[in-house]
Every structure is written in structure tokens, then in C-alpha cells.
Amino acid sequence: MTSQLLISTSASSSSSAPSGLEPGEPASSSTAVSEARNRLIESMKKSAYQVDHQVRVLTLQAEAEALLQQLQALKQQRSIxxxxxTHRS
Incomplete structure (x- = not known):
């Protein structure tokens, strides 16, 4: 059950990864986030955490990713x- 939870959650979280980067932001930051997420998931599969702890960590991870996306959207709106x-002047 634990592996099913992690697999289904990791598949859904990878599809919600930030798709838009800031114009000057390197693409490698998105790759680094994906790699870090994959390492976390792999370590959690091997760990002795209870399922409820894993669910809590994955929930917090999803919330952090959502906040990051909101921040990126706000930065983009501010830049626009x-x-x-500047063009009106």
C-alpha cells in the first residue's frame, strides 16, 4: 500500500511541477527541483516512516510547490x- 501511495502521488506531483520559468531563470532550476523531489520520494520509499508521516510530507511538498507557482505567477505579473x-512613459 505504501508503494502504491508513493507512486500515485509522485505521478500526480510531477505533472504539477512549475511549467513557466522567469525570463532570466535557468531551466536547470526546474530540473533541480524535479531531481530533489525524486530523491525525496526514493528515500521515503526506503525509510521506516509510517504511512501517515509520508502523506504529511507529500502534502507539505505539494503545498510548497503550489506556493512556488503562485510566487512565480506574481513575479511574472509584476514584470509585465x-x-x-515603462512603455507608457
């Missing part, structure tokens, strides 16, 4: 707004 203001 600043660009629009």
Missing part, C-alpha cells in the same frame, strides 16, 4: 506591469 508602465 512594470514593462507596461
Amino acid at each position: 506591469s512594470e514593462l507596461a508602465l
Whole structure:
């Protein structure tokens, strides 16, 4: 059951990875996040954590990724707004 939970959760979390990077942000940061997530999942599969602890960690990871996406969206909106203001002048 634990491996099924981790596999199904990891498949859904990989599809929710941030897709848009900032214009000056290197693509490697997205790759690094994916690699770190994969290492975490692999270590959790091998660990002695109870299922509820694994669920909690994965939930916190999903929340952190959602907050990162919101932050990136806000940065992008701010950049667009600043660009629009400079073009009006």
C-alpha cells in the first residue's frame, strides 16, 4: 500500500511541477527541483516512516510547490506591469 501511495502521488506531483520559468531563470532550476523531489520520494520509499508521516510530507511538498507557482505567477505579473508602465512613459 505504501508503494502504491508513493507512486500515485509522485505521478500526480510531477505533472504539477512549475511549467513557466522567469525570463532570466535557468531551466536547470526546474530540473533541480524535479531531481530533489525524486530523491525525496526514493528515500521515503526506503525509510521506516509510517504511512501517515509520508502523506504529511507529500502534502507539505505539494503545498510548497503550489506556493512556488503562485510566487512565480506574481513575479511574472509584476514584470509585465512594470514593462507596461515603462512603455507608457
